[in-house]
Amino acid sequence: MDDSRIIELFFERSEQAIAELSKKYGMTALRVAGNILGSREDAEECVNDAYLAVWNTVPPQSPDPLRAYVLKVVRNLAIKKYEAKTALKRNSFYDVALDEIAECFPAPGAVEERLEAKEVAGMINSFLGTLNSRDRVIFVRRYWHSDSPRTIAEMLGKRENYISVRLSRIRRELRKYLAKEGVSL
Amino acid sequence: MKKEEISEILNNIDTEYIEEAEDYTKNREYGKEKISAGATHHPAAAKPRFRFRWAFAAAALVLFIAAGSVFFAVRAEAKEYNEAMDFFKSNGLSTEGLNRAEIKAIYRDITTKSFTYGKTAEVITNSIPGYAVDTDSLSPEDLALIWEKNSGHESSDIYGCSYKIDYRYQTPEIQADITESIVSCVKSGKVLWETVFPNLSIQQCITVENGTIAFGSTNYDYSADIFPTVYIAQLDNKGAVKWEYKADHGFRFEDGVGVFPKEDGTTAVFTSGFSRQENAKHLCFLKLDRDGKEYDFTDILHGEYGFNNAAQLGDDYLVQIGEWWNTDTDANARLLKIDSNGNLLGEYSYTADNCRYYITDMIEFGERLYISAYAVPLKDGASGETYLNFDDLHRYLEETYDLAPGSPATHEVEITEFIKKHSTAVLLLCDPGSASPQLFYSVKGAAVGNGSLSVNESNELEWSIKSIEYITHHPLLSTTLGIRSDNCKSVKYCFNDSGDLLRIIDTGESVHLYR
Structure with a gap:
C-alpha cells in the first residue's frame, strides 16, 4: 500500500493503518530495534510501542517520508529501553x-x-x-x-x-x- | 563527549539519508554516485557559544559542590550513627555511658573485626551475663573469639536460604546505571547478612559449602572507555568477601553464561566474550581455584550468535546457543555438549512432531537436566516457516472462518483458538549419557518465557508456563509477528527430584505473551 494511503488510514483513525504499516515496514523496524536491543522479545515490544506512538502522533503530523519517521521513533524507543536495561544486558x-x-x-x-x-x-x-x-x-x-x-x-x-x-x-x-x-x- | 550525547547526535541524522540508506540496500542498482545534497546544513550554524556563561556555571557548580559536601557529610554521620544504634540494639549491647562518637567507634571496631578500640572489650564483656574478666588482659584475638561465641555470629548454616538482590541506580526513574548491588541472604524470614557491592551488578547467588558464590558483571563507563566484564566473588557465611575474580581475556566485554561451584572448592565458569575485530562472540570455559585464581582457560568456539544458558549434565555441561534474529530455523534449539575440560563433545538440537522448538531456560535438578521450551508447528511443505506471523493469522481466520478481511479485533474466540492450537509448552529431559533431549512433559495451548525453571524453597522443581486463556488481539498492540496478551494465566508445575508431578498451581497472575 502506498505511504500516502497509510497516512490517510491514520487520519481516518482506522486500525487497519497499523496493520498496513506493520506489513510494509515491520521487518525493517524490527531489525533496527533488534540491532540495538539484541533481543527479539524486547524488539517486538519496542516496535509495538512505536506503532502506538505513530498512532498518537499521526494526525496531526503527516510524516513524509513515513518510513524514516517510523524508524526514528523505533530507534528512539529502542535506545531508551536499551539504556534502561543496559546494566544487565549488553548488545x-x-x-x-x-x-x-x-x-x-x-x-x-x-x-x-x-x-x-x-x-x-x-x-x-x-x-x-x-x-x-x-x-x-x-x-x-x-x-x-x-x-x-x-x-x-x-x-x-x-x-x-x-x-x-x-x-x-x-x-x-x-x-x-x-x-x-x-x-x- | 558521552555516548548518550553521541547517540543523540546520530539520532538527528537527516531523514533523507535514512531513506537513502534504506533504498540503497533494498536496491543495489540504485545510486549513481551523486554528490549530494546535504547542502541545506550549513556548518556556519555551529558558532562558538558565549564563554562567560560557562565561567558563571563553573562558579555556581563549585558552590553547589561545597554545600553538597557539607550536607552529605552530615547525612553520612547520621546514617552511621543510626546503623551503630541498630547494631547495638540487635546484639544486646548497652550504650550506657557512651557518647555518640564512642558508639560509632565501637560499631566500626566490631564490624571491621579489628577489636582494638579501648572501650570495645568493656561493652562486649558487659553484654555477657556472668562474664567477669579483666578487660585489659584481652588481646584483639581473644575479644574476637568472645564476640564470635557470644553474639550468635558463629558460622551459620546458610543452606536453604534465599538471596534478595536490590540495586541502586544513578537514574532511578528509569532504573539506569547501577551504582551498587545490595545482596541479602534470607533464611526463614530472617536476614542473615547483607553485603553491598559498589559499582557491580550482581545477578545471581549460589549457596556453596561455607558461603555463597555471587556473580554478575562490573559496571561500564563509556566516557572512560571502560567496558563490563564477568565478576565472581566467594562470600563467607557472614557475607564478607573472601575472594573476587574479574575476567580479563582481552575481549571488548565479557558476560557470564553460567557458574558452577565444584565440591573441591574450585569453580567452573562459562563466559561469552565479544571480539570487536571479529564482530563475534566467543564461548569460553575457565576454572578458578579455591582462592578465585584462574588456572585454566579454553576458548571453545566463536561466531555471530549468543550463548544464553548453561547447565550441568553429569560431569559435562550443556550450553544453549542462540541466534535471536533467526526464528525460522532450529538455531534457538541448539545445544552444545562440553566436557569438564572445555572440550566440545557434540551438538544437539531438538526437533520432533513437525514443530520448531524455542528453548528459554535450562536447569539441573535431581541429577537430571531439564530444558524448558515452547513448540510451534511447522507449515506444510519444506519452507521451514512456522505459524508465528501476523499474516498467517489473518489468512487463517479468513479462510477457516470465512471472515471478511478487515480488523480482526472482533474475532477473539477464533484468534484464541488459533494461538492455542499453535503453541505448546514443553519440558524436555536430557539423557545423561547422550545429552539428547527427550520430551518429558507438555502443555498444549501454552508457552514459556525466560527464567521459567527454578527450584522452590521446598526443593521442588518449579516449571512456570503461560497458559493461554483469552487472546484479545488488537492491531494497535500487535507487532509484525505478534500477538500480545494480558490474558495468559501463570501456572506452575511442581516436580520432585524423581520427576513425579506433585501438583499444579494456578498462581492467579496474568502474564503477557509475545509471539
Missing part, C-alpha cells in the same frame, strides 16, 4: 558502533563538549552531504541502524573488510571535517 552492535564513532568527537569533559548536540548534528549532516552516496549509506547503516560491517557487506555485495576500511576512512574524514569546523579532539 554488541549498538555498543560497538557507538564506541567506534566516539573517536570522532571530543573526549568527555573537553571544552568542545559545550557544543550542543543539534549543532554537531548539523555538522554531521553537512559532512554526509560531502560524501558519495555509497559511503553515506555505509555510514548511516553502521551508525544509525547499528548494522554490523558484515551485514552491510552482504547488503552491498562487498567484502566485510572493504566496509571496515571504508568506515575507517569515513571516520578519519569526519574527524578532519569536525576539526575544520572548530571541534577539536
